[in-house]
Amino acid sequence: MEAVRLLRILKSLPLFLPAWTQRIWTLSSSTLLRATALELAILTGHVLLYPSGIAQERPAPPPPDDDSPRLPAGTHDRPVVLLHGFIDNRSVFVLLRRTLARHGRRHLTSLNYSPLTCDIRAAARLLGAHVEELCERTGQQQVDIVGHSLGGLIARYYVQCQGGDARVRTLVTLGTPHGGTRVIPAMNAHPIVRQMRPGSDVLAELGGPAPGCDTRFVSFWSDLDHLMVPLETACIEHPDLLAHNVRVSGIGHLALPVHPAVASGIRQAIDDDGAAINAADSASVA
Numbered sequence: 001m002e003a004v005r006l007l008r009i010l011k012s013l014p015l016f017l018p019a020w021t022q023r024i025w026t027l028s029s030s031t032l033l034r035a036t037a038l039e040l041a042i043l044t045g046h047v048l049l050y051p052s053g054i055a056q057e058r059p060a061p062p063p064p065d066d067d068s069p070r071l072p073a074g075t076h077d078r079p080v081v082l083l084h085g086f087i088d089n090r091s092v093f094v095l096l097r098r099t100l101a102r103h104g105r106r107h108l109t110s111l112n113y114s115p116l117t118c119d120i121r122a123a124a125r126l127l128g129a130h131v132e133e134l135c136e137r138t139g140q141q142q143v144d145i146v147g148h149s150l151g152g153l154i155a156r157y158y159v160q161c162q163g164g165d166a167r168v169r170t171l172v173t174l175g176t177p178h179g180g181t182r183v184i185p186a187m188n189a190h191p192i193v194r195q196m197r198p199g200s201d202v203l204a205e206l207g208g209p210a211p212g213c214d215t216r217f218v219s220f221w222s223d224l225d226h227l228m229v230p231l232e233t234a235c236i237e238h239p240d241l242l243a244h245n246v247r248v249s250g251i252g253h254l255a256l257p258v259h260p261a262v263a264s265g266i267r268q269a270i271d272d273d274g275a276a277i278n279a280a281d282s283a284s285v286a
Contacts, residue, residue: 031250035224039252046092046254053084053091057110059137078142078169079107079134080270083127085149085175086192087115092148092257099263107138113154118191120150120202124158131158131167142169144270148257149227152176153196153206156217160241161205165215172269173219174256179203179233183226198233210240217243218269220262225253 080100082093090110097108111130113123131143145168147155152173158164159171180198187193195202221234228234236243251259 032224035250035252035255039254042254042258049091049094050089053089053094053110053112056112057090059109059133077106077138078140078144078270079109079138080105081127081131081134081143081145081155082108082110083145083147083151083155084110084112085147085151088148093146095258096146096263096266099260100267103267107134107140109134120154120157120192120195121161123154123192124162124164127154127158128162128164128167131164135167142167144168144170144172146172146174146257146266146270147176148174149176149253150192150196152219153178153202156206156236157202159215160210160213165213168215170216170218170270172266173217173234173236174262174266175222175225175228175234175253176219177228177233178206178219178236181227181233182229207238210238213241215242217241218265219243219245220248220256220265221245222248222251222253222256224249224251225256227253 082090082097084090084092089112093110097110100108109130111127113126117123127145131145134143135141145155147153152171153176155164155168155171156173156176156178159168177196180200180203181196182198188197194200197203217236219234219236221228221231223231225231225234235245246265248256248259248262248265251262256262
């Protein structure tokens with residue numbers, strides 16, 4: 001009898017939880033366990049790699065040819081800028097960078113912004129200066145940007161509000177709070193966290209008209225992203241933007257810039273043929 005009563009209690013718990021947690025609760029326990037284990041493994045590895053990414057990256061010439069398989073020269077000359085999330089650095093992109101290089105991307109660069117940065121607008125100006133320098137150095141007119149979490153919001157502000165759409169062909173965001181996130185209210189003491197809250201001045205600017213914006217947007221969001229509250233806040237919903245939202249199932253926030261299936265989607269998103277805009281709306285990686 002006690003076991004039956006306990007089962008009834010557990011089944012009724014989702015009724016008292018917010019809508020976003022109800023969906024996570026109803027997922028299978030094995031899926032949650034795998035996703036949690038993966039997040040912990042990634043966190044452990046990232047802590048070890050973090051010191052290697054503290055220093056700002058130095059400009060480097062394209063890597064010399066080697067025996068690894070690559071696409072024909074000239075196929076992917078457009079540079080790719082990788083922009084990390086809150087209190088992070090470029091080390092989060094070690095695996096993604098390796099994947100993009102192996103598939104022909106010759107100009108890959110990561111930009112660090114200070115963890116003490118207090119304004120998305122200022123970080124976006126820093127990104128804009130970096131993009132201009134990169135275009136001058138490589139002789140290219142446009143770049144692609146991949147932004148994780150806050151990095152995607154900074155890049156979107158640069159594109160929409162600072163004229164960056166003239167330079168950015170495709171912006172890929174990974175677990176970015178486009179609509180604002182309510183997670184961990186205690187962190188509101190940090191100004192840039194307040195800018196990521198629903199209703200902030202920055203998000204109001206991004207929600208305003210953006211006629212003629214030429215950049216393509218591809219947003220990857222996960223149904224197990226514990227930092228996106230609600231989950232759909234990582235989707236881009238704007239009538240003036242060419243945006244495509246891709247749901248990823250079975251992984252959490254930290255896995256988005258690391259998982260091979262997501263890396264494959266990113267490669268499609270920045271390909272010349274625009275495959276990402278016509279790709280499937282969801283992908284399961286569990």
